[in-house]
Amino acid sequence: DARVTQTPRHKVTEMGQEVTMRCQPILGHNTVFWYRQTMMQGLELLAYFRNRAPLDDSGMPKDRFSAEMPDATLATLKIQPSEPRDSAVYFCASGLDRPGGEAFFGQGTRLTVV
């Protein structure tokens, strides 16, 4: 059963702490997206990778956020230092680089920064 796996599913942390979220894309997929979902803004792109290379990270606050793909089976999103306004659900999605390539989403990481 191929699926995108995100860990942790829930994270509560204090302001100023470092947070790392992990994503395991579906095996063989070569595109990875990180999205953030809030009630006010809906789904916003943070970063987009193809073949592990970043294509678009214009939506990501560069001073505190960083996204990487150490290898094809792992994508990470790091926030340092975290702030209360970072509280949201963070989704990872993967897909194949082709017109018919659907994007498949993970279950998300619900982050609460207190």
Place this chain on the structure above:
Amino acid sequence: KQEVTQIPAALSVPEGENLVLNCSFTDSAIYNLQWFRQDPGKGLTSLLLIQSSQREQTSGRLNASLDKSSGRSTLYIAASQPGDSATYLCAVRPGRDDKIIFGKGTRLHILP
């Protein structure tokens, strides 16, 4: 700049009715369009994807259409059931190198 709009934001219909959810986008040049379902507190489940060269896709009771010239897509749900209650999101990918752009969704409630 591509923008995706879904109207209405919320919809309640009695069980058994056929219904249509609407999605509009501002730029007709798209790579593909995808419809997702999201249950409360859950991730997004892909329902249907329509490539730029296609006009519609069907899966079970769901049918999605695409009219690029008018910048519209519809998701048709036949014989609605309470289990169809969820938020439905329309998402457009402008180009191969572009991000997926989401609408704000339509929150659907099927009344038993």
